[in-house]
Amino acid sequence: MESLQFLIDGFAVACQPFNLLYCFIGVLWGTVVGILPGLGPLAGMTLLLPLTFKLDPAAAIIMLAGIFYGAMYGGSLTSILVRIPGEAASVITCIDGYEMARKGRAGPALAIAAIGSWVGGVVSVVGLMFFAPPMAEAMLKIGPPAEFVLMLLALIVMSFVSSAPPLKTMAMILLGLAIATVGMDPITGFARFTYGNLRLADGLSFVAIALGLFGVSEILLNLEDVTEMKAIRPTFRSLLPSKAEWKASAPAIGRGTVIGFLFGMVPGVSHIISTFVSYAVERRVSKHPEQFGKGAVEGVAGPETANNATTGSAMIPLLVLGIPAIPATAVLLSAMLIHGVQPGPQLLLDHPDVFWGLIASMVIGNAFLVVLNLPMVPLFVNILRVPYPYLAPTILLISVIGVYSVNANPLDLWLMLVGGLGGYLLRKFGFDVAPLLLSIVLGDRIEMAFRRSLTISDGYYGIFLEGPAVKVLLISAVFIGLLIVLARLLGYRRESSGA
Amino acid sequence: MLASTKRQGEIGTALVLLGTAFFLITSGARMPSGTVALPGPGFMPLAIGIFMAAVAGGLLIGKLKTPRGGSEIVNIGSRHFLVAAAGLAWTGLFFERLGFLICMGMFLLILSKEFSQGGWLKPILFSVVSILGAYWFFVRILGVQLPLGPF
Numbered sequence: 231m232e233s234l235q236f237l238i239d240g241f242a243v244a245c246q247p248f249n250l251l252y253c254f255i256g257v258l259w260g261t262v263v264g265i266l267p268g269l270g271p272l273a274g275m276t277l278l279l280p281l282t283f284k285l286d287p288a289a290a291i292i293m294l295a296g297i298f299y300g301a302m303y304g305g306s307l308t309s310i311l312v313r314i315p316g317e318a319a320s321v322i323t324c325i326d327g328y329e330m331a332r333k334g335r336a337g338p339a340l341a342i343a344a345i346g347s348w349v350g351g352v353v354s355v356v357g358l359m360f361f362a363p364p365m366a367e368a369m370l371k372i373g374p375p376a377e378f379v380l381m382l383l384a385l386i387v388m389s390f391v392s393s394a395p396p397l398k399t400m401a402m403i404l405l406g407l408a409i410a411t412v413g414m415d416p417i418t419g420f421a422r423f424t425y426g427n428l429r430l431a432d433g434l435s436f437v438a439i440a441l442g443l444f445g446v447s448e449i450l451l452n453l454e455d456v457t458e459m460k461a462i463r464p465t466f467r468s469l470l471p472s473k474a475e476w477k478a479s480a481p482a483i484g485r486g487t488v489i490g491f492l493f494g495m496v497p498g499v500s501h502i503i504s505t506f507v508s509y510a511v512e513r514r515v516s517k518h519p520e521q522f523g524k525g526a527v528e529g530v531a532g533p534e535t536a537n538n539a540t541t542g543s544a545m546i547p548l549l550v551l552g553i554p555a556i557p558a559t560a561v562l563l564s565a566m567l568i569h570g571v572q573p574g575p576q577l578l579l580d581h582p583d584v585f586w587g588l589i590a591s592m593v594i595g596n597a598f599l600v601v602l603n604l605p606m607v608p609l610f611v612n613i614l615r616v617p618y619p620y621l622a623p624t625i626l627l628i629s630v631i632g633v634y635s636v637n638a639n640p641l642d643l644w645l646m647l648v649g650g651l652g653g654y655l656l657r658k659f660g661f662d663v664a665p666l667l668l669s670i671v672l673g674d675r676i677e678m679a680f681r682r683s684l685t686i687s688d689g690y691y692g693i694f695l696e697g698p699a700v701k702v703l704l705i706s707a708v709f710i711g712l713l714i715v716l717a718r719l720l721g722y723r724r725e726s727s728g729a
Numbered sequence: 730m731l732a733s734t735k736r737q738g739e740i741g742t743a744l745v746l747l748g749t750a751f752f753l754i755t756s757g758a759r760m761p762s763g764t765v766a767l768p769g770p771g772f773m774p775l776a777i778g779i780f781m782a783a784v785a786g787g788l789l790i791g792k793l794k795t796p797r798g799g800s801e802i803v804n805i806g807s808r809h810f811l812v813a814a815a816g817l818a819w820t821g822l823f824f825e826r827l828g829f830l831i832c833m834g835m836f837l838l839i840l841s842k843e844f845s846q847g848g849w850l851k852p853i854l855f856s857v858v859s860i861l862g863a864y865w866f867f868v869r870i871l872g873v874q875l876p877l878g879p880f
Contacts, residue, residue, distance in 0.1 A: 281871055397787055401746055404781040408753055411777065415770035420761065422770055446817065453809035453844070619844030620855055623837045626813065627863060630820050630833065635873045643821040651814060658803050659738035677773045689766035 233363055240586025244594055249289050253591045256293035257598045260300020265308055265613050269625065270318065271301035271558040273445035276437055277628045279565055279636065287569040288584050292591040294565050298558050299351055299541040299592065302501070303599045306343040306534050307610055310336060311462045319501045319537040322509045326522065326529030337468030337607075338475050339530050344603040346483045346535035351596040353487045354494065354542025358549075359589050362578070365550045368699075369575035374686065376699035378679035381672050383707045384553055385665070387496060390714055394662040402656075402666040409434055409666075410673020417681055429639050436564045436670060438633045438642040442649020443663045444557065445629050449622050450654045463611055469604055471527070479531035482512050486532040490539025493717075494555065495547055496710055501540040501556055505533035507717050542592065549573055549585060553672065557664045560671045568636070730807050734800035739792045746785035753778030812843045828878015829868075834860040 243249060256278075263274030274297045282290035305320030310327035323343065330339040372380075389399040412423045413433030424430040471479070486508045493504035512532040513522045522529050540556075547553045552574035554560035566573050571581050578585050603610075633642045653663050687693035694700065733741075753774045763769025816836050823832045837856035845852060867873040 284872060397784060397791065401743075401781070401784045401788060404777055404784060405746065405749070408749065408774070408777050408781065411774050418761070418770055420770035422760065422774065423756065450810050450813060453813060454804070454807050617845070619846075620841055622813070622844060623816075623840040624859060626817065626840070627833055627837060627859065630817075630824070630836075631829075631863065631867055631873065631875065634824060634875065635867075638874060640821060640825050643817070643824060647814065647817040647821060650817065654810075655738070655805070656742070658805060659735060659742055661742065681768050681772070684765070685767055687766075689764070 233359060236363075236582060236586045237359060237590060239582070240588075240590035243288055243583050243587030244292065244590035249292055249587065249591065250594070252285065252289045252293040253296050253595050254598055256296020257300035257303075257595045258602065260297035260302075261304035261307075261599065261602055261610065262613060263297065264301035264304020264306075264320075265610055266621070269448070270305075270444065271298045272440060272561055273448065273625075273629075274301055275558060275561045275565070276441045276445065277625075277632050279437060279561070279568075279632055282565060282569070283635070287566070287571045287581065288587045290569050291562070291566060291571070291584055291588055292595075294562055295545075295588055295592060296595045296598075298562065299538060299595060300599060301558075302351075302538045302541060303344065303347050303603050304610075305537075306347070306530075307340065307603075307607065308614065310339045310343065310530070311464070311611060312614065319505050319540075320534075321502070322505045322533045323530055325509075326524075326526050329523065329525035330527065330530065331462045331464075333525050334468075335475075335525065335527075336462050336464040338471035338527070340464060340607055341469045341471055341604060342475065342479045342527055342531050343534040344600050346479065346486060346531045347538040347603075348596050348600045349483050350487045350490050350535035350537075350539035351541060351599075352593055354491045354539040355589055355592045355596070356542075357491050358542045358545050358592075362546055362550050362585075365546065366575040366578050369550055372699040373697075374679040374682040375693045376697060376703060378676060378683055379694055379700050379703050380551065381553060381676045381679065383703060383710075384547075384555075385669060385672065385676075387707065387710050387714070388665045388668060390711075392662040392665055393502070394660055398661050399665050402661055402663065403669040406666040406669030407673045407676070409439070410670050411677075416674055416678050427641075429637075429641055433674075434670075435633070435637055435639070435642045435645055436560075437636045438645040439649045439670060440557070440561055440564075440667055441629050441633055442646040442651075443653035443667055445625065446646060446650025447653030447657060447663070449625060450650060451657065452618070453622060464607060469607070475527045478527050482508075482528040482531035483535045485511055485515075486535030487539045489532075490536035491543045492713060493536070494540035494543025496555065496713060501537050501544065503717050504536040504540050508532040508536035538596075545588075545592075549577055549588075550575060552577075552675070554668060557667050560667055563671060731805040732802055733805065734797075735803050736792055736795060736797065736800035738803055738805075740789060743785050743789035743792060746781060747789065750778045750782035750785055753781065809844060812840060816840050825876045826878070828880060829875040830860055830864060830880060831878055833863070 259278060260274060263269040275294050278297060282293060302319060305315060306323050309315045309320040309323035310331050313324050313328040315321045315324055327339050385403050389396045389403060392399040412430060414431050415422055421431060489508045490504045509529055509532060512528040513519050516528060544555045544559050547555045548559045548563060554563045563573055571584055630643060633646045656663055683693050757771040757775030757778055760771030761769035762771045816839060820832060820836055834856050837859050838852050841852040841855050842849060868875055
């Protein structure tokens with residue numbers, strides 16, 4: 231009952247005209263960045279970060295979250311119409327979505343993708359609403375040792391779910407942790423790797439590194455192969471799916487919702503894994519598996535639902551534990567900190583307006599997206615006609631403004647360039663840069679929790695294996711391990727590397 | 730454009746990581762180490778360095794054991810890539826010195842001219858309109874503080 235009252239209050243926050251406006255701007259921009267190859271939710275959120283500086287925290291977070299889930303919708307459009315995924319989570323939709331489009335069923339494919347996304351998005355928000363408050367309450371009772379174990383487990387899990395081999399991912403995690411040590415030591419204030427430069431005292435700019443690793447490196451990769459995109463153009467009238475397509479999609483949407491919600495809480499690249507698992511499940515349960523790859527509507531409905539269902543559950547580790555499960559939520563975490571909002575179990579107590587306003591806005595934002603995605607498809611297709619020779623410099627211009635405006639420090643522009651070149655090379659050689667970014671975010675907190683635990687235990691390392699909270703976490707790790715094994719059995723790594 | 734095999738790139742990356750690990754270990758050892766009960770600021774860089782050396786060593790040995798032939802060829806860089814990277818380096822050098830309008834106006838002009846590989850008219854129009862649009866939106870509407878140089 232209490233949650234319901236809070237949710238009503240959340241709707242009061244989300245329905246304020248300005249918050250509605252920023253939610254709309256967020257989902258619209260999210261759809262656009264999802265459509266544009268080379269821009270994903272992470273770059274989309276980072277680019278608009280400066281826009282949020284003058285907003286109140288609730289409006290800022292609502293807008294940035296809107297970009298996050300909006301991009302998941304937008305990504306499906308190019309997958310279906312051009313066979314180019316707008317962002318990584320839409321890779322699998324290319325297979326059957328584009329085949330449907332080639333057979334003249336682009337409209338129904340888009341409609342099913344939009345409706346599945348809406349169902350997945352809304353159900354996962356409901357899950358977030360029910361799971362987050364009790365989890366936050368439990369988290370308030372745990373101390374630094376359990377917090378350290380929790381973050382360590384998140385990093386270990388990440389190295390096994392990444393699309394790169396575990397050893398490569400571990401190298402990226404360690405590199406991220408090393409980057410996080412730059413700046414003042416969080417406990418003693420000792421300056422590490424600053425070399426007398428006061429501007430480095432707060433550490434390296436997360437925004438610059440994130441935009442470099444994901445935004446700039448993606449543009450550098452795309453510049454190697456600038457091809458004109460020829461999209462199949464559906465009309466508004468052709469959007470309605472047939473009765474058979476509805477019948478085939480409904481169970482796939484249900485399964486996609488459950489898969490997406492469960493995988494959303496796994497740290498790493500859960501939004502991508504969930505789509506591969508959903509596709510594999512649909513193919514296995516189908517009476518006509520031979521239709522997959524030739525335009526099976528379930529191959530669109532399941533993965534598209536799953537990737538949006540992760541958006542709600544990926545918020546659980548962020549809002550309740552302060553741990554970003556995927557890179558896009560790491561940007562959200564960074565934005566929250568800029569606005570003086572500390573994600574974690576205290577969030578519900580300190581900023582209930584932000585927490586419940588965000589939940590309510592996700593329900594509203596998902597409705598906006600269905601309205602945006604169905605009638606405006608022909609309009610969105612025009613975005614693909616913007617020539618890349620003009621689009622790439624524009625994106626870089628906004629990146630420069632975005633990075634500089636955070637700290638007014640030209641050093642950050644260099645950092646973005648280094649991040650871009652580093653990300654470009656690492657991706658060329660088969661490294662996954664997402665764990666690098668996530669470990670940069672977690673680095674400080676891991677160190678703090680570790681050192682505080684040892685202070686509490688007077689140097690006794692066994693403290694990390696004691697207490698009920700640690701045991702619960704270890705059981706959770708086993709559960710997550712089972713999910714990973716399931717994903718592997720269903721061929722996630724094999725398919726993702728081949729896609 | 731450079732071309733290398735994926736194996737060579739992975740070996741190179743492992744060597745860079747080994748170098749980073751060595752740097753972390755030596756730097757961490759020079760920082761106050763603290764006690765077992767209260768680890769000092771040098772503890773984390775040292776620990777990360779040791780783990781990184783082990784992981785990078787594992788990567789290196791693993792790659793050295795794989796046969797040389799048959800590894801995927803990876804093309805690195807292109808003319809567009811170099812121009813974009815040089816453009817970003819230009820912004821690092823001149824963003825504050827020349828101001829946002831001149832620095833980024835030039836940046837847009839050169840990049841769009843290079844990428845479109847056409848005449849100058851469209852890139853000039855594009856860069857003027859874009860930079861003025863960005864100025865109006867970010868500086869005038871949003872109030873973002875950007876260096877304006879001589880203006």
